[in-house]
Amino acid sequence: MVTDPVCGMTIEPRRAMAKAEHKGKTYYFCTPKCHQAFTADPQKYTSRTKPRGKSKSASGAREVSANERHRMIAQKAYYRAQLRGFAPGAEVEDWLLAEAEIDKVLEER
Numbered sequence: 001m002v003t004d005p006v007c008g009m010t011i012e013p014r015r016a017m018a019k020a021e022h023k024g025k026t027y028y029f030c031t032p033k034c035h036q037a038f039t040a041d042p043q044k045y046t047s048r049t050k051p052r053g054k055s056k057s058a059s060g061a062r063e064v065s066a067n068e069r070h071r072m073i074a075q076k077a078y079y080r081a082q083l084r085g086f087a088p089g090a091e092v093e094d095w096l097l098a099e100a101e102i103d104k105v106l107e108e109r
């Protein structure tokens with residue numbers, strides 16, 4: 001298992017949706033979004049500070065774990081991909097839209 005340096009989620013390398021090399025080290029990401037964030041600013045995520053996915057720690061409303069949330073988004077993103085016939089090139093967009101929808105649902109709980 002490895003840790004996604006962006007969101008702090010633990011993932012299996014072979015199931016990672018994206019990976020990137022930085023200074024000879026390979027990093028794995030749970031989503032294309034995390035990958036994008038990392039490649040945009042690798043320094044930010046490779047510094048010694050531990051990545052924390054949860055910035056909204058104060059609210060006890062969020063009982064959904066990072067892994068569960070990820071699974072929900074993946075499912076939604078898959079439906080989106082299916083709707084457009086799995087045409088390549090829009091994976092990140094699918095993901096971002098799916099993520100926004102899931103977050104909305106989770107907020108409304």
Ligand SMILES: [Zn+2]
Nearest residue numbers: 004007030034
């Ligand atoms: Zn991630």
